[in-house]
Amino acid sequence: MTRYRGVVVFLHWLVALLVIVSLVVGKLWLAPMANAEPFKLTLLGGHMLSGILVLLLMIWRVAARWRGPDPAPANAGQPLLDFAARAAHAGLYLLIFGMSLTGIALSQSVGLPAIVFGGEGALPASFEQFQLKSVHEMLSGLLIALIVLHFAAAIWHQVVRKDDVMARMRFR
């Protein structure tokens, strides 16, 4: 077996898309927007639903990986690099779960579901006073860094090593 099964490939690309969109929208649009802005509720609602969808897809993904079978680990030519790849993949899993869970915890502590989806009350002036917001923000920085590294590693395999690791994550 030289490639991941269809369900794992599907979940990799769907989660990748949702996470990249959440990161870009979160950093460039959501965070700079004042909570008093009426459109903030719509944007937050979309962000919350997509973050919960990511959590459900990740639970499915862990179950799918658990059930196996998976291809043998890719070979980067050096044990240290192979270890780094395994650590980076585990880090990506942990950070994605961390983003969804800190997002949900922040939302619960502010009472966001009732405000955003129930129309009850107003948003606090800002989320800055909530410590969970700082954790959510810090994890988002780590996740962006790890995704950049992951992307660079995929390109390195493709361009420098020319070992077609990309084929392991390609749709048939």
Ligand code: HEM
């Ligand atoms: C894949 C999961 C998620 C990702 C990648 C993500 C990403 C982000 C990013 C990048 C920010 C901006 C952070 C900054 O200030 O620099 C943010 C803010 C926020 N996120 Fe998430 N998020 C996720 C899930 C969730 C979930 C599930 C919820 C709630 C149910 C949530 C609620 C929030 C809230 C309330 C903010 C603060 C917005 C503001 O500062 O105005 N997030 N998120």
Ligand code: HEM
């Ligand atoms: C941006 C373009 C991306 C490319 C070109 C890419 C490519 C790949 C490739 C080729 C593999 C297989 C590596 C191997 O077999 O050892 C892989 C695995 C993986 N990728 Fe990506 N990826 C991308 C984005 C992402 C993003 C955004 C995430 C996280 C949100 C992610 C998370 C993972 C994880 C966790 C694995 C390990 C396999 C697993 O356990 O599911 N990737 N990626």
